[in-house]
Amino acid sequence: MTDEVLVAARGGVLEVTINRPEARNAMTKSAAEAIGAAMDRLDADAELRCAILTGAGGMFCAGMDLKGFLRGEFPVDERGGFGGICTWTPNKPIIAAVDGHALAGGMELALACDLIVANVDAKFGIPEVKRGLVAAGGGAVQLPRLLPRPLAMELALTGDAIGAVRAFELGLVNRVTEGPAIEAARELAEIIAANGPLAVAATKGIVRDSWLWPVEDINTHQNPYIAHIFTSEDAKEGARAFSEKRKPEWKGC
Structure with a gap:
C-alpha cells in the first residue's frame, strides 16, 4: 500500500x-x-x-x-x-x-x-x-x-x-x-x-438507499436489509443484555 x-x-x-x-x-x-x-x-x-x-x-x-x-x-x-x-x-x-x-x-x-x-x-x-x-x-x-x-x-x-x-x-x-x-x-x-454490528450495517444501508424507494414499496425494499437481523444471535444477545442490565457481547452473527 x-x-x-x-x-x-x-x-x-x-x-x-x-x-x-x-x-x-x-x-x-x-x-x-x-x-x-x-x-x-x-x-x-x-x-x-x-x-x-x-x-x-x-x-x-x-x-x-x-x-x-x-x-x-x-x-x-x-x-x-x-x-x-x-x-x-x-x-x-x-x-x-x-x-x-x-x-x-x-x-x-x-x-x-x-x-x-x-x-x-x-x-x-x-x-x-x-x-x-x-x-x-x-x-x-x-x-x-x-x-x-x-x-x-x-x-x-x-x-x-x-x-x-x-x-x-x-x-x-x-x-x-x-x-x-x-x-x-x-x-x-x-x-x-459499541452497537450491534449487524444492526449498524443494515441501518446504514437503509438510511443511505431508502431515498430511492417508492413509499408503497418501502417494506419490499427494506426486507433484504433486515431479514437476518431479528433471527441473529446478536438480536438475542441484545435482549438478554438489556434484561440482565449489562453490556452486550456482540458476535456479529
Whole structure:
C-alpha cells in the first residue's frame, strides 16, 4: 500500500489518513486506490466496526491533485470513483474527520462518508467552476439531495466555501469541535462501535438507499436489509443484555 495513505486499527475503528500534507492532501490515483483497499479491509474484518477518514497535517483534502490531472491522471478507484468511496460505500459506517479545508473533491469525499465531524475553523466548498471544471465526483449530485435547491445551486455555481459552523447549521456536519476533529470523531466512532454490528450495517444501508424507494414499496425494499437481523444471535444477545442490565457481547452473527 502507498505511503500516501496511512491505515491503523484502533479499538474496532479503522483510521484512514490521507498523508500528503505537503500537497494539502490532494488526491492521487494511488491514494484513491489505497482508500478503496482500506474500505475492503473494513468490511472483511469482523473486529472492525466503523472507519474514520481524515487528513494529515491539519488538512482534510484540497481535492484532485492538479499536477497529476495535467499529466492525464484521474484520482479515482475503478469501483469507488474519486477518493475510492464517492461511487461506492462499504457496509460499515465511515466518519469524516475534517480539519482545515475540504474543498472540491475533498468536500465530495467528506459527503461520501456517513457522518462528518469538523474543527470549527474547517472550510467546505466545491470551487470547481472557478477552475473551469465540474464537481463530478458527487458534489453537484449530493448537495441538492442534502440542501434546499437554491442553497445547493449557490454553492455549486459560485464555488465559494462555507465554514464549519455554517455547514453544521445547514445539516451537512454532525459535530463541530474546538480541538482536532479526529478526537471528536473517535468519540462518535466509539459510540457506534459499541452497537450491534449487524444492526449498524443494515441501518446504514437503509438510511443511505431508502431515498430511492417508492413509499408503497418501502417494506419490499427494506426486507433484504433486515431479514437476518431479528433471527441473529446478536438480536438475542441484545435482549438478554438489556434484561440482565449489562453490556452486550456482540458476535456479529
